[in-house]
Amino acid sequence: MAYDKENIFAKILRGEIPSNTVYEDDQILAFNDIAPKTPVHVLVIPKGEYIDMDDFAANASAAEIAHFFAKAGEIARGLGLHEGGYRLVTNNGENAGQIVPHFHIHLMGGQRIKEGSMARGMDGA
Template identity: 55%
Template sequence: MAFDYDDANIFARILRGEIPCDKVAENDHALAFRDIRPQAPVHLLVIPKGRYVSLDDFATNASDAEIVAFTRLCAQICASEGVGLAEGNGGFRAVANAGPHGVQEVPHYHLHIMGGRVMGPMLARQG
């Protein structure tokens, strides 16, 4: 089951300025802001400004400029928020949920950057 892009999703509305966000950084192709329900001391969302539903959609259909700008914004906020390894910090977790099995809630590609503490195992072992 593929998601269709929904122009009424919350991230599209944030990009249009209809809903405020706690912006951390922005460039021509991406926006980074604080998660409203943080799961770690540092919990940011990075979203492309284009209409992409998931990581695979973005990686397949975004321009090289969009992909580079998104990735560089991720590095910039990791450094500025004190979690980037390049600056000698403790690290972070980057998570992108996709589709029903990935429990994606918003049909707009977004990357969670979480850090500021040891994050623990990603998934509990089952069976």
């Protein structure tokens, strides 16, 4: 599958669609989910054109991967999520519920998350 340059996250990265930015640098963008499942629900996306986790792991440089996950941790700590715990989720492909074909992770917290409570419909962003 080829990367779809018209997906919603690509449009956000180009500034065609606004987002409520939590963090941005030259490699990643983090913003609040428009349909949060928890009190804190932030999406973290690379600025590179990666379809899913598999594509990101196979084709991003080791430096890009390290930066992405290090910054995701920093963002979670900056939001205070590390204190009570948080969930980091990515859906990889259609069968996992991935809707937007641009690799992204969900950082969720701010309340106790019941096991299996977000298995369906997570990737509505």
